Amino acid sequence: MYKDTVLVIEVKGYRVRKDVTKDFARKEGVEHSRQKNIEKPLTQIKTVMNDLVENKIHKELNKDKKYYFMAVNMDNLPTSNFMSANSHDEFVSSNNVLNIKGLFSLSLEEFELFTEIISSMNKSFGEILDDYYDKFYGMALKNYFNRILRQIPDYHKKGPLISLKNEAEIKLNTFFSEL
Numbered sequence: 001m002y003k004d005t006v007l008v009i010e011v012k013g014y015r016v017r018k019d020v021t022k023d024f025a026r027k028e029g030v031e032h033s034r035q036k037n038i039e040k041p042l043t044q045i046k047t048v049m050n051d052l053v054e055n056k057i058h059k060e061l062n063k064d065k066k067y068y069f070m071a072v073n074m075d076n077l078p079t080s081n082f083m084s085a086n087s088h089d090e091f092v093s094s095n096n097v098l099n100i101k102g103l104f105s106l107s108l109e110e111f112e113l114f115t116e117i118i119s120s121m122n123k124s125f126g127e128i129l130d131d132y133y134d135k136f137y138g139m140a141l142k143n144y145f146n147r148i149l150r151q152i153p154d155y156h157k158k159g160p161l162i163s164l165k166n167e168a169e170i171k172l173n174t175f176f177s178e179l
Helices: 027-054 085-093 108-120 125-136 141-151 160-177
Strands: 005-011 066-073 099-107
Touching: 005 027, 005 125, 027 066, 027 099, 066 108, 066 125, 085 099, 099 108, 099 125, 099 141, 108 125, 108 141, 125 141
Parallel strands: 005 066, 066 099
Antiparallel strands: none
């Protein structure tokens, strides 16, 4: 499944505007944050990838692949809340070069969960993201990713990043005990 899929990630240092996180968010603040955190990064990905494929910059990037676009920010507005089926379809159909399968906006925390999943499971990222669209769209990505992680046997005891964390802890303890 990996051979026919491409995950394109755009990482930004953006945050959601403060006036959006308050109890009474201003419409302008929500719209500004939506454009900055979701629309602009995804449009940037689409523009760059269209150019790469059209100009045949790399033989592996072509029209036959399935593309998943992911914008990662410091925090985010859930894509499902701000990208209706119509706007999603409009974004995808405005592109005549790529076969875009999914559009996602993730916080750093959600991205970490996503990387834990793809490094711990025998599933491709395409299968995981398609499953979200097919069965769980509208659910917060963080909840969806946590649901998957809970299904991995003994995940919290022996996940791939857990061993790295444990090793780093041992090294830090050794370092400080020798001071």
